[in-house]
Amino acid sequence: MVVSSQKAMVLWALLLGLLLVSPLANAELERVEHAAKADGSLSFLVVGDWGRKGLYNQSQVALQIGSIGEKREVDFIISTGDNFYDDGLRGVKDPAFHQSFSDIYTAPSLQKQWYIVLGNHDYRGNVEAQLSPMLRKMDTRWLCLGSFILIAGPQMAEIFFVDTTPFVSNYFIDPKDHVYNWKGISPRLHYINNLLLYLESGLRESTAKWKIVVGHHTIKSAGYHGNTHELAIHLLPILQAYHVDLYINGHDHCLQHISSTDSSIQFLTSGGGSKAWRGDVNNRWNPQEIKFYYDGQGFMSVEMTETDVDIKFYDVFGNAIQANFFCYVNVNCLGTL
Numbered sequence: 001m002v003v004s005s006q007k008a009m010v011l012w013a014l015l016l017g018l019l020l021v022s023p024l025a026n027a028e029l030e031r032v033e034h035a036a037k038a039d040g041s042l043s044f045l046v047v048g049d050w051g052r053k054g055l056y057n058q059s060q061v062a063l064q065i066g067s068i069g070e071k072r073e074v075d076f077i078i079s080t081g082d083n084f085y086d087d088g089l090r091g092v093k094d095p096a097f098h099q100s101f102s103d104i105y106t107a108p109s110l111q112k113q114w115y116i117v118l119g120n121h122d123y124r125g126n127v128e129a130q131l132s133p134m135l136r137k138m139d140t141r142w143l144c145l146g147s148f149i150l151i152a153g154p155q156m157a158e159i160f161f162v163d164t165t166p167f168v169s170n171y172f173i174d175p176k177d178h179v180y181n182w183k184g185i186s187p188r189l190h191y192i193n194n195l196l197l198y199l200e201s202g203l204r205e206s207t208a209k210w211k212i213v214v215g216h217h218t219i220k221s222a223g224y225h226g227n228t229h230e231l232a233i234h235l236l237p238i239l240q241a242y243h244v245d246l247y248i249n250g251h252d253h254c255l256q257h258i259s260s261t262d263s264s265i266q267f268l269t270s271g272g273g274s275k276a277w278r279g280d281v282n283n284r285w286n287p288q289e290i291k292f293y294y295d296g297q298g299f300m301s302v303e304m305t306e307t308d309v310d311i312k313f314y315d316v317f318g319n320a321i322q323a324n325f326f327c328y329v330n331v332n333c334l335g336t337l
């Protein structure tokens with residue numbers, strides 16, 4: 001433990017050094033566009049931590065995503081990662097792609113574009129397969145580009161998808177019995193450094209009404225994994241500096257909403273796509289910050305107009321979860337932020 005944290009400190013000192021001396025990168029993150037509705041509004045769903053071939057209620061949650069997707073006339077779906085358990089995809093021909101994705105999210109309302117980030121479990125398999133255009137040929141809904149920018153509206157929202165797994169030191173210095181595929185990541189510090197520069201330049205140039213960042217790992221969480229230290233240090237200051245409205249993640253298999261007293265960023269977890277009910281909740285979280293916590297399966301909907309963002313959480317039965325289950329003081333979790 002001591003050795004690990006010393007190693008981590010050395011790594012982060014190196015990273016900071018790189019950040020200070022790096023010239024401004026001129027490359028950019030890939031951009032994709034998605035038109036808003038005729039009235040300019042946007043509606044989308046977010047699900048995370050799901051790929052279990054239908055097991056652990058994945059199929060039940062999928063059914064409800066389909067039904068809410070229809071009611072809310074969703075424009076697209078976001079996955080917060082851990083797309084295939086336990087060890088990602090073995091290759092582009094891995095039947096898990098169909099068993100956990102194409103054959104599960106079959107509702108007509110879900111035949112929309114899916115914008116997808118990778119989770120730590122995806123890095124235990126063939127990452128290149130998930131990033132490959134071959135998957136898009138097999139199922140045109142699939143769009144997983146590592147880190148990229150979704151321009152929605154075009155002026156309503158810019159959604160920045162950030163590949164967060166390479167930030168987490170423990171996967172590198174203490175991987176336990178897991179084997180991670182870092183082929184596209186090495187050298188790691190260079191990868192992270194460039195990613196942060198590209199993200200910052202994208203946020204700086206953004207003129208959209210709402211700025212959203214999506215990553216697999218938590219920044220703030222009262223769940224099993226808790227906060228991700230590396231993201232709090234390296235990613236959060238950028239989100240604060242450029243007035244990001246929402247940070248959306250998975251990783252903890254729950255639904256939660258945390259706000260912070262030092263910025264207006266809302267931290268939203270949607271990681272209930274399949275296995276849940278871990279029973280690990282940090283009840284000592286500052287009650288001023290934690291607005292909602294549901295230790296179970298489900299997903300999240302987001303609707304945006306020029307003036308409002310409306311967030312709702314749904315359980316495995318498709319019921320909007322009321323604010324009285326593990327919800328803390330004074331905020332109507334179902335209302336406008």
Ligand SMILES: *[C@@H]1O[C@H](CO)[C@@H](O)[C@H](O)[C@H]1NC(C)=O
Binds near residue numbers: 275
């Ligand atoms: C599936 O959902 C039901 C209803 O919430 C729950 O009782 C059951 O334990 C869940 N099954 C699993 C494997 O999580």
